[in-house]
Amino acid sequence: MTQVSMVVNGKQVSGEVEGRTLLVQFLRESLSLTGTHVGCDTSQCGACLVHVNGEAVKACTMLALEAEGAEVGTIEGQANADGSLNVIQQAFQDHHGLQCGFCTPGMVMSAAALLKENPKPSEHEIREYLEGNICRCTGYHNIVKAILAASGQDVTAIAAE
CATH class of the missing domain: 1.10.150.120 ([2Fe-2S]-binding domain)
Structure with a gap:
């Protein structure tokens, strides 16, 4: 297991992951950010799309360790500060x-x-x-x-x- 740290939706987070853990798995399973969906596991559907350092990335194609130190934005971070829809x-x-x-x-x-x-x-x-x-x-x-x-x-x- 390896420690990984990143900023997700403006908050510093960290956790232990296996080298093969996908970013989508880390977000859903370790951080309970289940808005990022797993649809195909083959990068075809786009249900797992997140922003990594401002770029759109399919989280099923990126290892969690590749996001070390990155700023990650998920659907949960899209709402306005008061919780209303953007x-x-x-x-x-x-x-x-x-x-x-x-x-x-x-x-x-x-x-x-x-x-x-x-x-x-x-x-x-x-x-x-x-x-x-x-x-x-x-x-x-x-x-x-x-x-x-x-x-x-x-x-x-x-x-x-």
């Missing part, structure tokens, strides 16, 4: 960008990374950016609409689905 989370709720909710944490984390890079993305740019996230319920239309709304763009002309 602008992206609220847009997902307002525009029905979720159904079963399994992919939602990864989608929100992807949206946050995209909007950090590109504050006013087009519909095409959003769809292209979400290529690594799979949703089996929504068909992506309302997810795209939610991200457009979160970016402050007018979505009234976009038909509801």
Whole structure:
């Protein structure tokens, strides 16, 4: 076992891990941050997406030890300081960008990374950016609409689905 330390959602954390422990396992099992989902274990679905030092990373492809000293952001860290939904989370709720909710944490984390890079993305740019996230319920239309709304763009002309 090896000691690993990092900052997760603004708090210093540490724990003992085996060398093979994935970041997603450390977050879920050691820190009880279960919002980061395990969907495929093969980096295909995006349900485990987190931010590591400001970059979007699929936590099922990164060892916990690789995050030593890093700043890690999870879906639990997306809410406002008072616990209310942030602008992206609220847009997902307002525009029905979720159904079963399994992919939602990864989608929100992807949206946050995209909007950090590109504050006013087009519909095409959003769809292209979400290529690594799979949703089996929504068909992506309302997810795209939610991200457009979160970016402050007018979505009234976009038909509801």
